[in-house]
Amino acid sequence: MNTDRQPLIQLEGIIKRYKNLTAVNGVNLAVYPGEKLVIIGPSGSGKSTLLRSMNFLEEIDAGVIRFEGREAGYVHRHGRLHLDRQQVVCPLRAEIGMVFQHFHLFPHMTVLGNVMEGPLTVQKKPVPEARAIAYDMLAKVGLSDKRDVFPATLSGGQKQRVAIARALAMRPKLMLFDEPTSALDPELVGEVFDTIHALADEGMTMIIVTHHMGFARELADRVIFMDGGVFVAEGTPQEIFDERMQNERIRTFLSRII
């Protein structure tokens, strides 16, 4: 990879504990601009936790997160890490788009309202500008005709595409996807996959946690296999899928999935 450039986001020794359980156990990772990283691994291996940490939705217990080279989001107090003030963390989050498994659209706003919400409330853009951006983004995900309906009337795939548009409207530098297709009916996976594929083709930096190996095979620059809170294997899709012999755990895992 582009080791000569500065990583967009860089994790050093990230540890996250829940009571008696260490969900992420010292992860190091550097993602470079334009890179498409896919993380796979069994349930409970810490994939979501890691992704959420990158967006400061989880407060990590140890480690350093660098965003565009600068240490970001944490202060030391009484010898422990603490999430920084809202004024610091919120702008950081605004630079990173996140798409959830269950969409989490705002049900009380129309599709257009959902997509405009970030620019309006967080970036304080004037309504016409926010609307223009929202129109663009909805066109990009192919939902221009659904602008004025409420999310409740959409299919799962449409919902997820709105969620992607909502995140894109903030013009993020990095997109995080946490199992974006797991809650969809099998037939609806395709449309969301296509949308993300198009986004990748535009050069967006993205990290995708998924159970659908299609993402890993067709989209990834790099695939990481995670288990028990650590990276067990890392490589190009070819390395991970074709040369399976390299790791027993991956082999078992993949045999169950496909």
Added chain:
Amino acid sequence: MNTDRQPLIQLEGIIKRYKNLTAVNGVNLAVYPGEKLVIIGPSGSGKSTLLRSMNFLEEIDAGVIRFEGREAGYVHRHGRLHLDRQQVVCPLRAEIGMVFQHFHLFPHMTVLGNVMEGPLTVQKKPVPEARAIAYDMLAKVGLSDKRDVFPATLSGGQKQRVAIARALAMRPKLMLFDEPTSALDPELVGEVFDTIHALADEGMTMIIVTHHMGFARELADRVIFMDGGVFVAEGTPQEIFDERMQNERIRTFLSRII
């Protein structure tokens, strides 16, 4: 097929309407003892509605349902079909086991309680006998060690296996599965698939609605492709999957799924 024997269940001209929508539009079907039928088809094509009609959970608008040769479950009144009295319908339902996509375990009963509930309440069996049956069924689905926990503590795959045990405890003549693996994490599909496979091997008559083509390929005697409330294609798995050219709709559908 075993056309020489009497069908276990036979549908003739089943029609089911919702307001302005005909979900099932004149379906004829005969399922013979020991047969394994898999129904596939796009979302909204009426698969669930058809399955639920067979268990009298939907009141059909027209048609005849024969169970073991006898017309079952309906009376004519004022020129319309009406579901028969509870005393007639309930015993019929008790002969047919049903497993739902979302398990619908009784959360306030232990795993053992769930499995004993049918024999106890519906068949009025004494507690020791019901318990013996429940022990058997839980052993069959491989969950003997989970007898005394509440469903909330189980994984999705475990829940579905309990649901199967609960249905089996009634010693049904026919098992209906409505997308038994759709709500499961990809890695958990395997265990439920294995359980159903084992059941099939024992000779249970079953109808499975599913999006997982594995069921169709590895288990089915016969596969039906349903769309728009009617049977579009019917055949052995080989006919449906290998000779795709026979139908454009099936081909599009299957291309999206796999």
Added chain:
Amino acid sequence: MQKTFSRVATALLFLWMAAAVVFGAAADPDRLTRQANELMGQGDLAGAVEVLKQIPPPAGGGEGEAFVRSRLQIARLHFSLGEMDKALAAAREVLALYPDNSEAKNFVASVEQEGQPRYVTFLKDCIRFLPALAKGAVMTLLLVLCTIVISPIGGLLIALGRLSTFRPISAACWFVIWFFRGTPLLLQLFFIYYGLPSLGITLSPLTAAVIGLGVNYSAYLGEIIRGGIQSIEHGQMEAAKALGMTYGQAMRRVIIPQTYKRLMPPIGNEFIALIKDTALVSTIAMVELMRAADQLFNTYFNVTALVLAAIVYLVFTTVFTFIFEKIEYRAGIYEHR
């Protein structure tokens, strides 16, 4: 046996009376009254009437007590014998002399009513009571509306306070909820109205009532709103944060608006209860619907006032329920497919 005795006694009394008249004894009202009472005690109502009739009207504007009493007693006796006309005549004798005598007035009014069909009486009562009840109903409405305006705001503040991670604030809000939900509104109103003056705060009844109801219902709504906020799926807060919103922005734009629909039913229930709880402000001397009805009942000894009040309450609660359902429907419009 007793009857015979009573007749003998009556006869004797008449003899004695006759003697008194013959021998020129003055018709002493006191003695006559006592005689009449005795006759009544023996069940001889007609005899008692005769005796009482002998009590003369007061001479020249003097004290008419004995006369008034006697005529009213005569009226009552006639009434109980079913002789309405004679009863009325006796009572009107009193009114001729003292037009304001309330006892006689009341008597005439109720005897006249007795003769009419029930529904006429009822309708007349309605018309008679309506002005006072309407006034009370307006006060009830005023109190309800004030509380409906105040308590959601107070409730929201209390709810946010309870959800605050800053302990002192959440503890204070807990205390407010615990205290105001734990003691009867009646007592609270009492302390606010009668107790605060000793701290130098003297409130008008309306102010005290609005504060009492406002704080009480804020405490109730506080718990409900907190429940509503907590019932919003956690993912909504996550999604808002992921967009870069602050806690305040997320609450204001995302979480709280979603509670509206699901809060309407419990809040509507509280407000229905409120309509009836306003009746308690009569403790601090405010005249609302219940008090007005009770006063009418007390004054006229007439249950119609209470029946009317019940009907007005039913109308209020029905109308409010209807409004709340409409609001709930509109608040949840985005959930319809």
Added chain:
Amino acid sequence: MQKTFSRVATALLFLWMAAAVVFGAAADPDRLTRQANELMGQGDLAGAVEVLKQIPPPAGGGEGEAFVRSRLQIARLHFSLGEMDKALAAAREVLALYPDNSEAKNFVASVEQEGQPRYVTFLKDCIRFLPALAKGAVMTLLLVLCTIVISPIGGLLIALGRLSTFRPISAACWFVIWFFRGTPLLLQLFFIYYGLPSLGITLSPLTAAVIGLGVNYSAYLGEIIRGGIQSIEHGQMEAAKALGMTYGQAMRRVIIPQTYKRLMPPIGNEFIALIKDTALVSTIAMVELMRAADQLFNTYFNVTALVLAAIVYLVFTTVFTFIFEKIEYRAGIYEHR
């Protein structure tokens, strides 16, 4: 201006008094009392005291009315001037002569109380009021417990009735809910207790109260329970039916048991409200906690009774809340992971 006038008048009065004494006029108590009143009317309290002091004790066991009145008036005047010792002395003059005079006794008692530290007075009041309050509290508890037993059963029946597909039954249940939730409990109790006798049904106060509270809370719980039943995911009923259960079996074994946990919070809230609603039964002349406190307050004009009642209510509501939370926890034990 006015003050000067008053002084002149006082001076004149003194002159006149002096003259009266000099010329041997008897110290007529009536005249002295009137004088004193006049002085008081002019605001000269000290002067009034001087005049009143001239009223002598009754000679040889005669009627001491004027003397008693004068001394008590002196005591009150001193009291209002803040001269406690002198006030006590004057009142004790009366007691020396008439040890049983209740006015003087009360006066001394309240002046002496004034001198004690607050908490001593408070504690004494507590001990004095506790027996009566305890009786009232027991009645409140009894009413609460009866209603807690009755209303869930009634509520369940009403809820099932509302859910029935048989129109007449569901309409009747709708009416019961509409009527009993729409009118104040106060009025319902009134009609049950005072109205039913005219239909030949005469209930004891306790029966009437339990019926009133029971029906009212059944109506409330009916709506809550219906909501609870409807909130159980539809799939549960489907699963039960698919097993072959009848509607009744499914309700009894599957649906209703699942509502317990989610119904506990709203039902608990209702029962907390119930604790305070029992105060309304005083309309039908029952003595429960609130009424007992009110009686004490009216008899002794002492707010301590009300403060104590508030505390007892807080204890009740807190204890009940605690119990309900425990029950809720146990009812939902199966949801814990």
Added chain:
Amino acid sequence: ADGSWSRAKGAGKLVIGLDDSFPPMGYRDASGKLIGFDIDAAEEVGKRLGIKIEWQPTAWDGVIHSLNAKKFDCIWNGMTITDERAKQVAFTKPYIMDGQIAIVNFKEKRFKGLKDLKNFKAGTQKGSSGVEAVKKLATAPTELKEYEDYPKALLDLEAGRIDVVVVDNVTGRDMIAKRPGKFKILPGMISKEPFGVAFRKEDTELRGKVQQTLDKMVKDGTMAKISRKWFAEDITNPKKF
């Protein structure tokens, strides 16, 4: 001087607290206007003193509390002078001599007079002086029930749950006339009760002023006139107390 009179004069009004549902002393007619004996008397006093009378309706329950909390200047509402009350407030001299009477059902056979009362249940208004009067009966009732107001007690009497309602004369007569043929009064009075106007203890000056005016109204026959208007008799003459 305690300044209470000049305060009232300065304000140009005397605020009087009353329970405005106490016929015939003070209550509202159908149009909501306040009428009654006390209203007439107080208005006359106000006229003579040259100040306005402002009526402040209050609940009878906390009435003394309200007075001392300065919600109004005095209570003028057929208030019986009792020892307990005199501890809290200062009364004028009695201006009416009322008394407690016993009401029974019209069909009552057992009791012909107060002396016959035996083995009976009594009722009265809570906190009223009827509670005290019952103690003066020759035989104590088996039970004394206190009601929120007299009409409820009378309804209970009608229902047969109690045997006797003890009520003051002026109220009792007014009440039973409204349900003719249901009740009767046992002859005689249980106790005599003077009505007084209650002031705060410290407002001696104000009380004196009102007292003076009342005295004059008795002397010139105004009180007697008002009394005849409402009760047909003069029950305000101190000579007859």
